Amino acid sequence: MPDAERPGEFETIERLFRPLALEPYARGLLDDAAVLPARPGHDLILTKDTVVEGVHFLGDDPLDLVARKLLRVNLSDLAAKGAQPFGYLLSCAWSPRCGWSEREAFARGLAEDQRRFGVGLLGGDTVSTPGPLTLSATLIGYAPEGSAPSxxxxxxxxxxxxxxxxxxxxxxxxxxxxxxxxxxxxxxxxxxxxxxxxxxxxxxxxxxxxxxxxxxxxxxxxxxxxxxxxxxxxxxxxxxxxxxxxxxxxxxxxxxxxxxxxxxxxxxxxxxxxxxxxxxxxxxxxxxxxxxxxxxxxxxxxxxxxxxxxxxxxxxxxxxxxxxxxxxxx
The missing domain is CATH 3.90.650.10 (PurM-like C-terminal domain)
Known part of the structure; x- marks a missing residue:
C-alpha cells in the first residue's frame, strides 16, 4: 500500500481503538499507560511497547542489548508516570536467525537489567515468525493512589x-x-x-x-x-x-x-x-x-x-x- 494511503498510527488509535477503551482506566488511550486501582493506597500502572528488527533496532545489534532496550523503553513510560516498576510480561516472535545462542544472549540481557531495575518476568508467550524479529513487553508498576500525572x-x-x-x-x-x-x-x-x-x-x-x-x-x-x-x-x-x-x-x-x-x-x-x-x-x-x-x-x-x-x-x-x-x- 502506498504511504499516502496507509492509515497513520494515531488515526488508527483515534478511530478504531479509542471506542474500545475501558475507561477511566485507559485514559482515552492518550497516555502510553493505563492506571488501575490496586493494593490499598496505590494504583497499578501498565504500559506496553514493542520493538521490531529494522525499525527499532538494527539487524546486527547484539540481542542482549536488544533485550535491555526492550525493557528500558517500557521502564521509561513508567518513569514518566512517576511509577516504580514491579514486573513484566514478555512476547517473543523469533525470526529464523534466532537460534539457541541468540536466545541465550537475549535472556542474559533481560537478566542483567532485571537485576539493575528490580523487575521480574511474570509470564508471556513465544512464537516463530518468518521475520522480522519482533519483541514486546508489558511493564507493570505501582504509584501512590491518584499521583500518576497524565x-x-x-x-x-x-x-x-x-x-x-x-x-x-x-x-x-x-x-x-x-x-x-x-x-x-x-x-x-x-x-x-x-x-x-x-x-x-x-x-x-x-x-x-x-x-x-x-x-x-x-x-x-x-x-x-x-x-x-x-x-x-x-x-x-x-x-x-x-x-x-x-x-x-x-x-x-x-x-x-x-x-x-x-x-x-x-x-x-x-x-x-x-x-x-x-x-x-x-x-x-x-x-x-x-x-x-x-x-x-x-x-x-x-x-x-x-x-x-x-x-x-x-x-x-x-x-x-x-x-x-x-x-x-x-
Missing amino acids: RAGARAGDLLVVSGTIGDGGLGLRAARSEEMGLSRAERDALAHRYRLPQPRLELAEAVRVFAHASADVSDGLVADAGRISAASGLRAVIDLDAMPLSAQARVWLYAQADPAGAAATLATAGDDYEILAALAPADLKPYCEACKAAGVPAALVGRLEAGEGVEARWRDQSVSLSRRGWTHG
Missing part, C-alpha cells in the same frame, strides 16, 4: 522542562549505521551506545509525581511529545530549540551544520531519547530542577504551554519551519 493535566502558563539531553538518540542511530557525521570515532561510539541502550529516568519518578501537572517520556521526539501533552491538555506548546540541553557530541555536530536552527529541529524531532518531559507550574520550576539534580539527572527549561493549539518551535526568538514533528508508526 498527558492531559497541563495548564496554561505551565513550563516545559526536560531531563538529560535531547538529540542523542537520533544521532546515535546514524552513528550505529556508520553514517558520515563529521565526528570522531569516540564521539560516534558514545552516541551509538546511547541509541542502543537508553537510560530510563526512574530516579525522577518521585519528583514527577510531586511536581508535574502532566508528563511524557521523549520517545518520538521532543516536539512530538510536547505536542501530545498540549493536545491532550487542550493547549498550545512553544519549544525553544536553542534552550535544548545537548550532549557534548550533539553540540559539536549541531554547530558544524550550515543551518543550526534546522539542525536543532532535526535533533528535536528525531526521537529515541527517552528523557522525561514535564509540565510544571512556574513556582515549581526551581524545586523540581533541584530534585532532579539531587537524583543525578539535570533538567532544563525548554518551553511553555499557553492558550491555543498546536506546537511552535523557535530558535533565538524566530519561528522554525518543521517538516515533521517526530517519529510516527503507520
Whole structure:
C-alpha cells in the first residue's frame, strides 16, 4: 500500500481503538499507560511497547542489548508516570536467525537489567515468525493512589522542562549505521551506545509525581511529545530549540551544520531519547530542577504551554519551519 494511503498510527488509535477503551482506566488511550486501582493506597500502572528488527533496532545489534532496550523503553513510560516498576510480561516472535545462542544472549540481557531495575518476568508467550524479529513487553508498576500525572493535566502558563539531553538518540542511530557525521570515532561510539541502550529516568519518578501537572517520556521526539501533552491538555506548546540541553557530541555536530536552527529541529524531532518531559507550574520550576539534580539527572527549561493549539518551535526568538514533528508508526 502506498504511504499516502496507509492509515497513520494515531488515526488508527483515534478511530478504531479509542471506542474500545475501558475507561477511566485507559485514559482515552492518550497516555502510553493505563492506571488501575490496586493494593490499598496505590494504583497499578501498565504500559506496553514493542520493538521490531529494522525499525527499532538494527539487524546486527547484539540481542542482549536488544533485550535491555526492550525493557528500558517500557521502564521509561513508567518513569514518566512517576511509577516504580514491579514486573513484566514478555512476547517473543523469533525470526529464523534466532537460534539457541541468540536466545541465550537475549535472556542474559533481560537478566542483567532485571537485576539493575528490580523487575521480574511474570509470564508471556513465544512464537516463530518468518521475520522480522519482533519483541514486546508489558511493564507493570505501582504509584501512590491518584499521583500518576497524565498527558492531559497541563495548564496554561505551565513550563516545559526536560531531563538529560535531547538529540542523542537520533544521532546515535546514524552513528550505529556508520553514517558520515563529521565526528570522531569516540564521539560516534558514545552516541551509538546511547541509541542502543537508553537510560530510563526512574530516579525522577518521585519528583514527577510531586511536581508535574502532566508528563511524557521523549520517545518520538521532543516536539512530538510536547505536542501530545498540549493536545491532550487542550493547549498550545512553544519549544525553544536553542534552550535544548545537548550532549557534548550533539553540540559539536549541531554547530558544524550550515543551518543550526534546522539542525536543532532535526535533533528535536528525531526521537529515541527517552528523557522525561514535564509540565510544571512556574513556582515549581526551581524545586523540581533541584530534585532532579539531587537524583543525578539535570533538567532544563525548554518551553511553555499557553492558550491555543498546536506546537511552535523557535530558535533565538524566530519561528522554525518543521517538516515533521517526530517519529510516527503507520
